[in-house]
Amino acid sequence: xxxxxxxxxxxxxxxxxxxxxxxxxxxxxxxxxxxxxxxxxxxxxxxxxxxxxxxxxxxxxxxxxxxxxxxxxxxxxxxxxxxxxxxxxxxxxxxxxxxxxxx
Amino acid sequence: xxxxxxxxxxxxxxxxxxxxxxxxxxxxxxxxxxxxxxxxxxxxxxxxxxxxxxxxxxxxxxxxxxxxxxxxxxxxxxxxxxxxxxxxxxxxxxxxxxxxxxxxxxxxxxxxxx
Numbered sequence: 474x475x476x477x478x479x480x481x482x483x484x485x486x487x488x489x490x491x492x493x494x495x496x497x498x499x500x501x502x503x504x505x506x507x508x509x510x511x512x513x514x515x516x517x518x519x520x521x522x523x524x525x526x527x528x529x530x531x532x533x534x535x536x537x538x539x540x541x542x543x544x545x546x547x548x549x550x551x552x553x554x555x556x557x558x559x560x561x562x563x564x565x566x567x568x569x570x571x572x573x574x575x576x
Numbered sequence: 577x578x579x580x581x582x583x584x585x586x587x588x589x590x591x592x593x594x595x596x597x598x599x600x601x602x603x604x605x606x607x608x609x610x611x612x613x614x615x616x617x618x619x620x621x622x623x624x625x626x627x628x629x630x631x632x633x634x635x636x637x638x639x640x641x642x643x644x645x646x647x648x649x650x651x652x653x654x655x656x657x658x659x660x661x662x663x664x665x666x667x668x669x670x671x672x673x674x675x676x677x678x679x680x681x682x683x684x685x686x687x688x689x690x
Contacts, residue, residue, distance in 0.1 A: 508681075561619070
């Protein structure tokens with residue numbers, strides 16, 4: 474079983490702040506997903522990473538396969554970024570990071 | 577809108593009953609995934625189908641079964657329901673069968689077992 478751990482569990486930020494969410498896992502994997510779950514429950518896939526770095530708008534995701542670690546960064550955070558962010562390998566999910574961005 | 581549809585949106589039933597959840601993938605997607613999200617266990621992968629065949633299996637109970645039909649829609653059958661089966665059930669679809677593909681999630685079915 475792959476232990477997928479995220480930190481922090483909860484995060485409150487002021488609008489405009491740079492945010493980092495970390496994900497580490499115990500078993501080597503070939504790819505990792507980052508998901509966003511809105512307060513209403515809907516889930517959106519943000520990134521699928523197998524190496525290096527990907528950027529989409531204000532979101533940046535990085536992964537280091539050797540170190541079994543991935544990070545999700547949000548630049549210039551906005552209240553609409555408030556959501557739960559979840560990392561996952563093929564079968565296992567992290568417990569999620571609940572982000573609240575205050576105007 | 578992800579293009580993935582799930583019905584029903586809400587389902588309330590009693591212990592011991594059987595229910596069927598339905599998922600229609602995005603047009604052209606061959607793979608369907610089922611997930612369960614409960615308050616105490618978080619998100620869990622249940623099962624994946626690719627083009628009608630079971631591709632991967634996760635923490636799916638023996639009381640649960642799924643299938644993918646020739647038109648690629650999928651059904652998740654939950655039987656002998658228990659209180660602990662109350663959860664949000666999501667399906668997702670992707671173009672191909674491997675994990676490297678982006679997954680598109682449906683809105684979920686909220687199951688309440690009384």
